[in-house]
Amino acid sequence: MTDQSIRESIAALDGMLFVDGAFRAGQGARLPVQNPATGEIIGHIAAATAAEVEAAVQAARRAFRPWAAELPKARATLLHRLGDLIAADADAMARIMTAEQGKPVNEARGEILKLAEACHFYAEEATRVLGEIIPNDQPGFQSLVTREPVGVVGAITPWNYPAELVGWKLCASLAAGCTIVIKPAEITPFTALAIAAKCAAAGIPAGVVNVLTGKGSQVGQALVEHPQVDKIAFTGSSAVGLHIQQSCPQVKRLSLELGGNCPLIVTASADVAAAVKGAARRSFRNCGQICIAINRIYVHRSVYGAFLAGLGKAAEGLRVANGLTDPAADLGAMASAEPLAKTRAHLADALERGARLIAGGSAPEGAEYANGHFFRPTVVADCTHDMLVMREETFGPLVGVAPYDDLAEATLLANDTPYGLASYVYARDLTEIATLSAGLDYGNVAINNVDAGIMNAPYGGRKQSGVGYEHGREGLLEYFNFKHVRLHHGVGA
Numbered sequence: 001m002t003d004q005s006i007r008e009s010i011a012a013l014d015g016m017l018f019v020d021g022a023f024r025a026g027q028g029a030r031l032p033v034q035n036p037a038t039g040e041i042i043g044h045i046a047a048a049t050a051a052e053v054e055a056a057v058q059a060a061r062r063a064f065r066p067w068a069a070e071l072p073k074a075r076a077t078l079l080h081r082l083g084d085l086i087a088a089d090a091d092a093m094a095r096i097m098t099a100e101q102g103k104p105v106n107e108a109r110g111e112i113l114k115l116a117e118a119c120h121f122y123a124e125e126a127t128r129v130l131g132e133i134i135p136n137d138q139p140g141f142q143s144l145v146t147r148e149p150v151g152v153v154g155a156i157t158p159w160n161y162p163a164e165l166v167g168w169k170l171c172a173s174l175a176a177g178c179t180i181v182i183k184p185a186e187i188t189p190f191t192a193l194a195i196a197a198k199c200a201a202a203g204i205p206a207g208v209v210n211v212l213t214g215k216g217s218q219v220g221q222a223l224v225e226h227p228q229v230d231k232i233a234f235t236g237s238s239a240v241g242l243h244i245q246q247s248c249p250q251v252k253r254l255s256l257e258l259g260g261n262c263p264l265i266v267t268a269s270a271d272v273a274a275a276v277k278g279a280a281r282r283s284f285r286n287c288g289q290i291c292i293a294i295n296r297i298y299v300h301r302s303v304y305g306a307f308l309a310g311l312g313k314a315a316e317g318l319r320v321a322n323g324l325t326d327p328a329a330d331l332g333a334m335a336s337a338e339p340l341a342k343t344r345a346h347l348a349d350a351l352e353r354g355a356r357l358i359a360g361g362s363a364p365e366g367a368e369y370a371n372g373h374f375f376r377p378t379v380v381a382d383c384t385h386d387m388l389v390m391r392e393e394t395f396g397p398l399v400g401v402a403p404y405d406d407l408a409e410a411t412l413l414a415n416d417t418p419y420g421l422a423s424y425v426y427a428r429d430l431t432e433i434a435t436l437s438a439g440l441d442y443g444n445v446a447i448n449n450v451d452a453g454i455m456n457a458p459y460g461g462r463k464q465s466g467v468g469y470e471h472g473r474e475g476l477l478e479y480f481n482f483k484h485v486r487l488h489h490g491v492g493a
């Protein structure tokens with residue numbers, strides 16, 4: 001059972017929307033939210049009605065001009081305050097996240113603290129929004145390029161990182177002077193509502209931040225179609241991202257952070273023990289439900305056996321448990337039945353096509369796992385390029401491994417999917433490192449580490465993994481329009 005304190009925190013958010021600076025009971029149909037480790041219903045969301053969507057967009061519209069006119073320093077002060085409030089309540093917020101998403105509490109707390117870090121980063125960036133003066137080829141003229149906030153942002157987010165993926169859009173919007181209407185994933189709404197409570201406590205003006213719950217196909221789509229939403233900031237699957245792009249009835253700014261099928265290449269010169277450690281972390285953290293999870297691994301034949309033995313042992317050594325009762329578990333429950341079913345389907349496909357099971361392959365046994373969406377970290381070897389695990393995003397605790405002889409061929413295979421989000425390399429030879437960092441067609445290439453994203457560098461995908469960036473200066477620029485002011489002052493003419 002979910003403990004009393006979490007039930008009380010969730011009860012305060014149950015069926016609520018956050019519109020125009022206040023929580024209000026939603027009037028739409030109530031949909032249950034489950035704890036994926038136990039199947040217990042922990043609360044409900046109210047699916048926002050058309051009138052409630054309208055109220056939120058109009059609140060954001062009214063708040064936009066005054067918020068954009070605030071001095072950057074004032075917006076930065078509020079963002080710093082928001083970061084402090086979130087960090088101070090990280091334990092309680094983490095437990096809400098675990099109850100709805102399944103990741104172990106310690107991991108959830110880390111995510112909440114990274115959200116707080118994002119608040120502070122964007123607070124600092126808010127005060128460093130610069131412009132340019134461009135030389136003209138006629139005397140007496142000057143061109144000024146300034147940056148102005150795009151307006152009302154509709155943020156649509158997935159369930160795998162319920163705090164950070166809301167937070168990156170929220171913080172960048174607030175720093176730029178935009179207002180925002182957030183539609184979190186249907187299965188992880190309470191983390192977003194808890195963030196809204198912190199926005200209110202921080203004193204962020206009414207209407208600047210709004211949170212609407214409900215189904216993506218209705219509430220999310222209503223934001224996409226709304227003529228007064230100026231930009232959609234979306235993180236989710238490539239299929240829904242494409243649908244949003246194609247169904248948007250007006251010209252609108254879009255940033256789309258989409259799916260991946262991320263490769264790791266382990267070369268002959270690699271530190272194999274380090275590669276094993278990195279692969280185990282990035283294949284199985286958050287049960288592989290990460291857009292930048294390592295989905296497939298190409299290993300030079302000379303180190304293939306050693307790598308496989310190491311990864312199999314590492315995978316079998318990871319502890320799977322209910323993340324609320326075992327906060328330090330390595331893997332909690334998967335977030336819902338859907339990614340678990342896809343993981344099983346990719347595993348069955350690989351085994352049918354001749355892959356060799358090295359570790360995992362089934363749900364853990366025991367009464368404590370009986371009602372939850374658990375799966376053991378799973379490694380399959382001798383994979384071929386026709387297997388789903390080597391071509392499509394699994395989004396589960398399954399990784400496929402294949403040997404290679406020729407680095408050029410490994411690079412070709414690594415690039416041969418519709419995705420281009422993140423790729424990984426373990427190598428010590430400088431020529432191999434230089435060849436791979438240039439040759440991998442990905443927005444992020446991590447070499448001898450598996451943390452592809454940091455707060456102050458741009459993070460984005462290529463091909464079907466998306467358009468636009470989050471993080472870094474580039475991430476903030478997504479929330480601005482440029483304005484060119486051509487001034488004839490006559491001096492020097």
Ligand code: TAP
Binds near residue numbers: 160184292
């Ligand atoms: P999706 O099914 O695409 O859902 C993402 C969000 O879109 C949810 O809030 C969903 O609402 C909403 N949505 C669904 N249909 C919509 C529509 N027609 N119009 C507007 N919104 C709609 O993704 P998911 O399963 O939650 O998340 C997993 C995916 O996200 C993976 O592919 C993963 O790679 C990707 N992801 C990418 C990144 C980056 S940075 N590239 C980071 C994390 C995750 P409901 O929940 O109500 O359906």
